[in-house]
Every structure is written in structure tokens, then in C-alpha cells.
Amino acid sequence: MEKAVKMLKPSSILCVFVLIFSAISVDRAVAEGVTPDEAKQLRDEVREMFYHAFDGYMEHAFPLDELRPLTCTGEDTLGGYALTLIDSLDTLALFGDRERFAASVEWIGKNLHFDINKTVSVFETTIRILGGLLSAHLIASDYATGMGIPSYDNQLLHLAEDLAHRLLPAFDTPTGIPFGSVNLLHGVDENESKITSTAGGGTLTLEFGILSILTNNPVFQQVTKNAVRGIWARRSKLNLVGAHINVFTGEWTQKDAGIGTSIDSFYEYLLKAYLLFGDEEYLFIFQEAYKAAMHYLYNDPWYVEVNMNSAVIVWPLFNSLQAFWPGLQVLAGDIDPAIRTHAAFFSVWKKYGFTPEGFNLATLSVQHGQKSYPLRPELMESTYWLYKATRDTRYLDAGREMVASLQYGARCPCGYCHISDVVSHKQEDHMESFFLAETVKYLWLLFDLAAGSDNLVENGPYKYIFSTEGHLLPATPQISLVNEHCSYFGAFCKNDDIRKRSRISDISVDPQEANNTLHESWVPNRFPSDPLYRNFISVSGVIKGLCPGLTHGQKFGVSYLAATDTDNEDELTKQQESNVAQSYSLLVTNIANDSQPNDNKNSDDAQEPNQGNSE
Numbered sequence: 151m152e153k154a155v156k157m158l159k160p161s162s163i164l165c166v167f168v169l170i171f172s173a174i175s176v177d178r179a180v181a182e183g184v185t186p187d188e189a190k191q192l193r194d195e196v197r198e199m200f201y202h203a204f205d206g207y208m209e210h211a212f213p214l215d216e217l218r219p220l221t222c223t224g225e226d227t228l229g230g231y232a233l234t235l236i237d238s239l240d241t242l243a244l245f246g247d248r249e250r251f252a253a254s255v256e257w258i259g260k261n262l263h264f265d266i267n268k269t270v271s272v273f274e275t276t277i278r279i280l281g282g283l284l285s286a287h288l289i290a291s292d293y294a295t296g297m298g299i300p301s302y303d304n305q306l307l308h309l310a311e312d313l314a315h316r317l318l319p320a321f322d323t324p325t326g327i328p329f330g331s332v333n334l335l336h337g338v339d340e341n342e343s344k345i346t347s348t349a350g351g352g353t354l355t356l357e358f359g360i361l362s363i364l365t366n367n368p369v370f371q372q373v374t375k376n377a378v379r380g381i382w383a384r385r386s387k388l389n390l391v392g393a394h395i396n397v398f399t400g401e402w403t404q405k406d407a408g409i410g411t412s413i414d415s416f417y418e419y420l421l422k423a424y425l426l427f428g429d430e431e432y433l434f435i436f437q438e439a440y441k442a443a444m445h446y447l448y449n450d451p452w453y454v455e456v457n458m459n460s461a462v463i464v465w466p467l468f469n470s471l472q473a474f475w476p477g478l479q480v481l482a483g484d485i486d487p488a489i490r491t492h493a494a495f496f497s498v499w500k501k502y503g504f505t506p507e508g509f510n511l512a513t514l515s516v517q518h519g520q521k522s523y524p525l526r527p528e529l530m531e532s533t534y535w536l537y538k539a540t541r542d543t544r545y546l547d548a549g550r551e552m553v554a555s556l557q558y559g560a561r562c563p564c565g566y567c568h569i570s571d572v573v574s575h576k577q578e579d580h581m582e583s584f585f586l587a588e589t590v591k592y593l594w595l596l597f598d599l600a601a602g603s604d605n606l607v608e609n610g611p612y613k614y615i616f617s618t619e620g621h622l623l624p625a626t627p628q629i630s631l632v633n634e635h636c637s638y639f640g641a642f643c644k645n646d647d648i649r650k651r652s653r654i655s656d657i658s659v660d661p662q663e664a665n666n667t668l669h670e671s672w673v674p675n676r677f678p679s680d681p682l683y684r685n686f687i688s689v690s691g692v693i694k695g696l697c698p699g700l701t702h703g704q705k706f707g708v709s710y711l712a713a714t715d716t717d718n719e720d721e722l723t724k725q726q727e728s729n730v731a732q733s734y735s736l737l738v739t740n741i742a743n744d745s746q747p748n749d750n751k752n753s754d755d756a757q758e759p760n761q762g763n764s765e
């Protein structure tokens with residue numbers, strides 16, 4: 151990126167500024183608002199998309215892992231155990247498809263086994279298989295969900311327990327951070343790599359934690375918490391974590407800190423493990439980690455990758471996995487930056503019709519070698535959460551565009567195809583299981599919410615936490631231990647006068663009604679170079695909790711806390727005005743004098759960031 155910095159010219163500052171913001175304001179101008187009728191149609195269209203792909207899988211690929219939707223064949227991609235079916239189970243239940251849900255659960259209970267000589271990714275197996283089995287188990291075994299199965303006898307739970315036992319040998323390392331892969335029959339292979347990603351080691355707590363509760367065996371919860379502690383203990387002085395670590399020595403072998411590739415869901419599970427289990431240790435780690443991310447990685451509205459020790463920018467790059475972050479911020483109650491970041495990420499989607507794996511913020515073009523769109527769900531996920539929190543119809547418009555892109559660009563004979571190049575929209579003969587577990591699930595939830603939701607997630611007997619694979623993990627009294635964790639209001643900011651300086655703008659309003667309360671008190675722009683902004687981070691990200699008496703929105707952080715101290719706001723505003731140019735130069739130091747799409751300038755000399763295993 152040295153070159154990019156040298157080529158900096160004032161004209162480029164303007165270009166970038168205009169480009170980013172014109173995309174956003176055009177958005178607003180065009181937003182006509184999806185009507186409830188249209189939302190219903192879109193919801194049904196998304197449901198049809200699911201069945202096109204699911205039926206294609208069942209007909210042409212099952213029981214292999216994944217569908218090849220162009221040639222209408224199948225392939226084993228993970229362990230050879232009907233991956234796509236397992237990943238689809240709770241989507242079937244969410245759609246109320248009792249027949250197919252029950253038939254699938256029955257088939258899996260009868261036919262699946264894990265005593266196979268395959269070496270598999272601990273991370274992918276946990277989030278896709280273990281998470282898929284557990285979420286389906288918790289639905290099938292519980293009549294309160296409306297999808298209980300009479301003949302069900304905990305078969306999926308037993309499978310999940312057996313699988314988790316087979317993954318346990320991976321955790322036997324000096325640091326407690328697990329190996330990336332393990333053989334389901336023999337344990338860790340003799341020559342297994344000792345390098346794993348932060349996401350790979352730190353995204354196991356929800357699934358293993360639930361398994362511990364359901365089986366009364368604490369070992370699963372213990373090893374995964376240990377892994378998180380092992381990673382966090384090795385954070386830099388800046389409270390940043392790197393991307394890859396040696397599980398024996400604890401040395402970072404890849405020191406790029408970021409919120410996307412290789413790290414993403416580490417942050418996600420810190421907050422979600424707290425929300426689901428009420429374990430405050432995760433909350434405290436999340437607070438520190440989140441603060442550091444907002445301080446060093448956030449270049450409003452983008453996020454960059456920096457060296458974890460020096461905070462020097464290494465990658466001014468949007469990567470598509472980062473798109474989950476605004477959704478996480480909604481859960482953390484930090485909605486202002488989420489809105490701006492989502493708008494920026496969506497402007498990339500609009501530019502190409504899909505988000506490329508990498509988008510270079512210096513050249514404002516697709517990053518060399520990262521031009522594919524493998525049907526990823528992260529932008530849909532954030533769109534759903536932001537709609538849920540704000541009820542702003544711009545998110546429905548965004549969802550409508552995503553559906554249109556998928557229908558016109560990715561639909562292929564037996565399912566949906568990966569896009570191998572977002573510029574040419576060339577299709578590839580592959581369909582990741584997460585398309586059915588997440589991508590269509592979040593789109594369907596978005597439109598169902600707008601159409602007047604009647605589904606398990608919005609109106610079910612429990613609140614649900616979504617795993618990083620989009621699986622529904624219920625905060626049942628058994629799992630979330632709600633009554634024991636009521637004391638943390640204000641814990642995020644550790645500031646006693648938080649209540650005086652803030653007000654909960656929709657304290658008595660369930661998000662379903664909260665359509666008009668969120669906009670009034672926005673302070674539209676805050677910049678990270680502003681010292682007041684840093685203070686604001688510590689007061690805006692108040693995480694609301696699982697205490698009885700709170701509304702759904704408050705329980706899961708999807709209600710909005712606005713700063714109302716007016717003196718403070720005036721100062722903020724003044725400060726912002728004088729800081730605009732300065733703070734944009736933060737972003738702009740990485741901007742080349744080239745705002746036209748350009749595939750090779752300034753990128754060939756750059757090493758490709760490692761595509762980690764975080765899905």
C-alpha cells in the first residue's frame with residue numbers, strides 16, 4: 151500500500167467522498183418503501199427460492215454434502231454426512247414445514263453416524279453440523295415451538311454429543327486453542343498444522359455450551375471457554391487479536407487485526423455467548439475487544455485491517471465477511487455506526503449486484519483475486535437486524551435488490567450458483583450449505599417481519615440467538631439462566647451516570663411498534679478521530695440484557711439508546727464540523743488517485759490476505 155499513499159492527491163479525496171455518499175443518498179431518494187403486500191410477495195418469493203434449491207439438493211445431491219446446481223449433481227465437501235440437509239433443518243422448521251422437517255429429522259436420526267475416517271475442520275463441523283443438529287433438536291423436542299415431533303427421541307442430541315466427543319481431541323494443546331482440523335476416527339492427525347485462525351478457535355462456545363447444558367457434561371463448555379481465554383490472553387497491548395495463531399507456542403503467525411476474514415465470528419461469539427448464557431466474562435472481553443475494534447479498525451464508515459501491535463494499516467480493504475458487523479452492533483445497541491457502515495457495504499453490493507470477496511478501498515475496485523460472491527449471507531443478516539431495530543424501509547428496499555440479484559444472477563437449473571466474478575456475473579457449479587441455512591433465512595425473516603410476522607423467531611415461546619451459521623439457539627430458561635443475570639446495566643460503560651446522560655428512547659415499545667422513535671435523536675455523523683467520539687463509543691454501546699421485565703428489543707439489545715445530553719451534543723457537533731476533513735484524511739491516506747474500477751493497479755504487489763476458514 152506504500153504506492154497508494156504516495157499517489158495521494160486532493161482530488162481523490164473528493165472523489166471518494168462523493169462516491170461513497172452519493173451512493174447512500176441516491177439510495178434514500180429512490181427508496182419508495184416496500185408495502186406490506188409487497189413484503190408478503192417477497193417473503194413468498196424467498197420461500198420459493200429456498201425450495202428451488204432445497205428440492206434440487208434432495209433430488210440430485212442428497213445424501214452427499216452439497217449440491218452442484220449447474221450440473222445437477224452432488225459432492226462431498228465436509229465430512230460426507232448430508233451437510234446441506236442438516237444445515238437446512240431449522241429453516242424448514244421456521245417455514246412451518248412440519249412434513250419435511252419431521253422426515254428429515256427422522257432420516258438423520260436413523261442414518262447418520264460419525265465413526266468415519268475423515269479429517270474435518272473443527273470450526274465448520276461445529277457451526278454447521280453440531281449447530282444444525284442442536285437447533286433442530288431443540289425445536290423437535292419441544293412442543294412449545296409448534297414443531298415438536300411425536301416420534302422424536304433425542305436422536306439428534308445423541309448424534310451431537312457423539313460428534314462433539316470426536317472433536318474434543320483437537321483441544322488438547324498447550325494453549326487450549328484447538329487445532330484447526332481433527333480426524334473423526336483417530337483424533338488429531340500426526341502432521342496436522344499447528345496454525346489456526348482466531349475465528350476457528352474462538353467460535354465454538356455457543357454450540358458446545360448448549361451441549362454441556364443439555365447433556366449435563368461441563369467438558370464441552372470448559373474446553374471452548376478455555377480456547378477463548380487462550381486467544382484473549384495473547385491479545386496485543388492495544389487489545390487487538392491477530393488472524394492466525396500457533397496453538398502450541400501461542401505465537402501469532404499472521405498479525406493482521408480486522409473484523410472480517412479469519413477473525414469475524416470471534417467477536418460475534420463473545421457477545422452472543424454472553425447474551426445466551428449470561429456469562430459476564432464474555433461480556434467483559436467483548437467490551438474490551440469491541441472498544442479496540444472501534445478505535446483502531448473503524449474508519450467511518452469502513453473497517454480496515456491493521457497490525458495488531460502497531461495499529462499501522464495493512465489492508466484498506468472491504469471483505470465480504472465484514473458485512474455481519476452492523477448486525478452485531480445492533481445486538482450491542484450501537485446502531486449509529488451500524489447504519490453508516492451498512493450503507494457503505496450496500497453501496498458495494500449495488501455497484502456490482504453482489505459483494506465481491508474483497509473490495510479495495512484504495513482503488514475502489516474489486517480486489518485482485520477476490521472477485522467471487524459465494525452466496526454469502528452476511529449483508530442480508532445485517533439488513534435484517536437493522537430493519538428490526540429501525541423499521542426503516544430502506545432495508546426492505548435493500549433486501550428487494552438482493553433478491554433480484556440472486557434471482558437474475560445466481561439462479562441456475564437446480565439451485566443457486568456461486569458467482570465466480572461479480573463483474574461478469576459468471577456462474578460456478580457450487581452451492582454452499584449456508585445459502586439455505588442463512589442467506590434465504592435472513593431474507594425471509596426480513597420480509598416476514600415487514601409483512602406482520604408470525605414465526606418462531608419473532609413470536610415464538612423463546613428469544614433466539616442466531617449462531618454464526620444462522621442456526622436458531624433458544625434462550626430457554628434452562629439455557630439462558632435469565633434470572634441470575636440482571637445486574638449488568640451500565641456494565642459496558644462502567645459509568646454510573648449513564649442513566650443521566652442517556653435515555654432509552656423506546657423503553658416501553660416492542661420493536662414491532664418501534665417504527666418512529668429511532669430517528670429523532672440521531673447525531674448523524676461521528677468520527678473516530680474525534681476524542682469525544684471515543685467517549686461516545688463507551689456510552690453508546692450499552693448492552694441491554696436478559697432481565698425479566700424488559701421488552702424483546704431491550705433483552706436482545708435491539709432497542710436504541712440515544713445520547714441526549716444536549717451540551718455534550720452541541721460540542722460534538724462543533725467538534726465534528728472541524729474534524730470532517732481531518733478524519734477523512736484517515737481514510738484517505740490509503741486512497742490512490744484512481745477512483746475508477748481498475749483490476750490491477752496497486753494490488754498486484756500486495757500479498758493476498760489469507761482466506762481463512764471463517765465462513
Ligand SMILES: *[C@@H]1O[C@H](CO)[C@@H](O)[C@H](O)[C@H]1NC(C)=O
Binds near residue numbers: 267
Ligand atoms: C484412514 O484414512 C487414511 C487416509 O485416507 C488411511 O491411510 C488409513 O488407513 C485409514 N484408517 C482406517 C482405520 O481406515
Ligand SMILES: *[C@@H]1O[C@H](CO)[C@@H](O)[C@H](O)[C@H]1NC(C)=O
Binds near residue numbers: 340341
Ligand atoms: C508426518 O511427517 C513425517 C516427517 O515429515 C513423515 O515421516 C510421516 O510419514 C508423516 N506422517 C503422516 C501420517 O503423514
Ligand SMILES: *[C@@H]1O[C@H](CO)[C@@H](O)[C@H](O)[C@H]1NC(C)=O
Binds near residue numbers: 662663664665666
Ligand atoms: C408506527 O407508529 C405509529 C405511531 O405510533 C402507529 O400509529 C403506526 O401504526 C405504526 N406503524 C407500524 C407499521 O407499526
Ligand SMILES: *[C@@H]1O[C@H](CO)[C@@H](O)[C@H](O)[C@H]1NC(C)=O
Binds near residue numbers: 157743
Ligand atoms: C490523477 O487522476 C487524473 C484523472 O484520472 C489524471 O489525469 C492524473 O494524471 C492522475 N495523477 C496522477 C499523479 O496519477
